[in-house]
Amino acid sequence: xxxxxLDPIEDHAWRGYRRMFTLLEAQLTRDxxxxxxxxxxxxxxxxxxxxAEDRRWRMTELADHMQWSQxxxxxxxxxxxxRGLVAREQFEGDGRGAVVVxxxxxxxAIRVATPGHMKAVRKHMIDLLDEDQLATLADIADTVVAHLxx
Amino acid sequence: xxxxxLDPIEDHAWRGYRRMFTLLEAQLTRDxxxxxxxxxxxxxxxxxxxxAEDRRWRMTELADHMQWSQxxxxxxxxxxxxRGLVAREQFEGDGRGAVVVxxxxxxxAIRVATPGHMKAVRKHMIDLLDEDQLATLADIADTVVAHLxx
DNA sequence: TCGCAGTACTTGACGTATCATATAGTTGAG
DNA sequence: CTCAACTATATGATACGTCAAGTACTGCGA
Numbered sequence: 001x002x003x004x005x006l007d008p009i010e011d012h013a014w015r016g017y018r019r020m021f022t023l024l025e026a027q028l029t030r031d032x033x034x035x036x037x038x039x040x041x042x043x044x045x046x047x048x049x050x051x052a053e054d055r056r057w058r059m060t061e062l063a064d065h066m067q068w069s070q071x072x073x074x075x076x077x078x079x080x081x082x083r084g085l086v087a088r089e090q091f092e093g094d095g096r097g098a099v100v101v102x103x104x105x106x107x108x109a110i111r112v113a114t115p116g117h118m119k120a121v122r123k124h125m126i127d128l129l130d131e132d133q134l135a136t137l138a139d140i141a142d143t144v145v146a147h148l149x150x
Numbered sequence: 151x152x153x154x155x156l157d158p159i160e161d162h163a164w165r166g167y168r169r170m171f172t173l174l175e176a177q178l179t180r181d182x183x184x185x186x187x188x189x190x191x192x193x194x195x196x197x198x199x200x201x202a203e204d205r206r207w208r209m210t211e212l213a214d215h216m217q218w219s220q221x222x223x224x225x226x227x228x229x230x231x232x233r234g235l236v237a238r239e240q241f242e243g244d245g246r247g248a249v250v251v252x253x254x255x256x257x258x259a260i261r262v263a264t265p266g267h268m269k270a271v272r273k274h275m276i277d278l279l280d281e282d283q284l285a286t287l288a289d290i291a292d293t294v295v296a297h298l299x300x
Numbered sequence: 301t302c303g304c305a306g307t308a309c310t311t312g313a314c315g316t317a318t319c320a321t322a323t324a325g326t327t328g329a330g
Numbered sequence: 331c332t333c334a335a336c337t338a339t340a341t342g343a344t345a346c347g348t349c350a351a352g353t354a355c356t357g358c359g360a
Binding site: 005006009010012013014016017019020021022023024026027067114115118121122124125126128129131132133134135136137138139140141142143144145147148149 | 155156159160162163164166167169170171172173174176177217264265268271272274275276278279281282283284285286287288289290291292293294295297298299
């Protein structure tokens, strides 16, 4: 059924991409869980907060930045709040607004987890590729993201 | 925090890849849901069954082939069975074995869904890339999959 | 042929993602 | 100044995915 829709090169690229991301996601999730008690979702939220000024971010803006739905972020933050990784504050100047803040525990959690996680990213993907491949991957991603994007 | 772990090209490739796959997955899921009542998981299972001889596959082998856990497949099949897309049969010759079979309804569902889905795959990814990029993407995927693989 | 280790699969609990809906605060037209 | 439309966020239902545990059958050594 495939050859009707994609030629061999396209098919190879598409199936390969699908398989790669399935496996990679599973592996990174496992590695991260092993030495950190964090899920990929936790890690993503925490790393964005760490990179932010003042370790805080307004809900909507963070959701946009991460390209998550507001609902997804809201649920995620609720779970993380329960575990003490983040806290919520009122946004000054707009009674509807909420701000997520990285707690000390959250900061500590990602500080500890990052070296291992980035090692895994290298091991399972980045270090397997040469510079041309990395550059092409970046191009591909930019192209696709620009098309879907914003 | 990034530059400590990845150089600029690596970082660009990595963040780009993550963003691409987040957006692409979401878009394909939405497109598929719009004209088919199928999730990506449904679609994947159905398309593997369609490609199989006799429209059937033993659980373990299908799970291996798709690189899914048995549990994941079992849950998915249960949900699909409930909707009449697949059926389960006993595996002859081993009382423990189970076989998933594509029903007529399941066949019809994927027959109808495939053109639109493949159009979306082209539109949001394949047709955006030139032949070199596709070939490189296939290489990258093969490399990563071989590393993680089997 | 007994019994136990191993294999095939299912189930339950829980975290995660989506959509639809609810709630509360804001803003602008009149 | 009021109210309807809009925005920011939260929540409930349900689908999805993982891990751990359970059930049931197989096969093999003693």
